[in-house]
């Protein structure tokens with residue numbers, strides 16, 4: 001393989017953002033309004049702060065209007081739902097993202113259901129989850145798993161018949177990743193904390209997607225030589241002399257075995273944001 005081992009998610013995301021920027025420029029040159037994204041954040045979580053700033057910066061690069069709503073930690077559910085109702089009605093806003101996790105007193109399920117499915121650029125609303133499940137092209141698709149598929153295709157091209165093992169069964173990554181790879185005609189296995197033989201199943205993967213939120217949990221004993229490894233985890237760990245970001249995969253141990261592997265940072269993270277901009281443009285195009 002001529003492919004470099006390290007998959008450069010930052011470069012691929014840059015290319016995607018540049019393409020989105022061109023499409024947006026073509027719209028605004030015709031005198032149309034730009035697409036608009038509202039990011040709602042409750043309380044201040046320093047990690048969320050970094051992501052939200054990245055999202056806003058990327059929107060600016062793409063010519064997408066972004067609006068940030070920062071609400072107090074003690075915001076009531078009623079107030080948050082009221083804001084969502086007004087954003088649902090706002091003709092300048094095509095996409096709404098409520099940054100997770102939310103403070104404990106707010107019920108995530110009820111809040112995510114209040115976002116209009118047409119503006120649900122995270123793809124977390126049950127309507128979009130259902131559309132994805134039945135393979136309906138109108139689904140707004142979760143951004144991180146969509147990025148995983150793009151990265152796998154970048155290395156392998158057509159994915160038909162590949163065996164994908166997804167480690168982690170969350171609603172935001174694992175389950176939708178399984179659906180998206182299935183839609184690419186892959187065979188899909190889901191491994192999770194109750195799996196009897198996770199590493200053994202993972203070793204059968206042509207493409208191994210890891211989204212568990214446990215720093216460096218996956219080592220070389222989980223990886224078939226030559227497999228494509230996609231690391232969704234972003235964990236800040238203490239090194240004794242400061243902190244650093246690591247994935248759910250032990251990169252140093254897995255890279256020599258893998259055919260290709262995403263780094264953290266610079267792998268899946270930037271693709272998530274590119275996916276968000278892409279969904280915002282898709283939501284815009286559905287109404288304009």
Ligand SMILES: Nc1nc(=O)c2c([nH]1)NC[C@@H]1CN(c3ccc(C(=O)N[C@@H](CCC(=O)O)C(=O)O)cc3)C=[N+]21
Nearest residue numbers: 050051054097098099100101122265266267269270272
């Ligand atoms: N409703 C909702 N939707 C989300 O999509 C969502 C969320 N809530 N809550 C938090 C997680 C996390 N997330 C990331 C986005 C970009 C990077 C990213 O750009 N990472 C860069 C930089 C990382 C850094 O320097 O901290 C990288 O991996 O290279 C990471 C993580 C979106 N999330």
Ligand SMILES: [Mg+2]
Nearest residue numbers: 168169170212
């Ligand atoms: Mg999980």
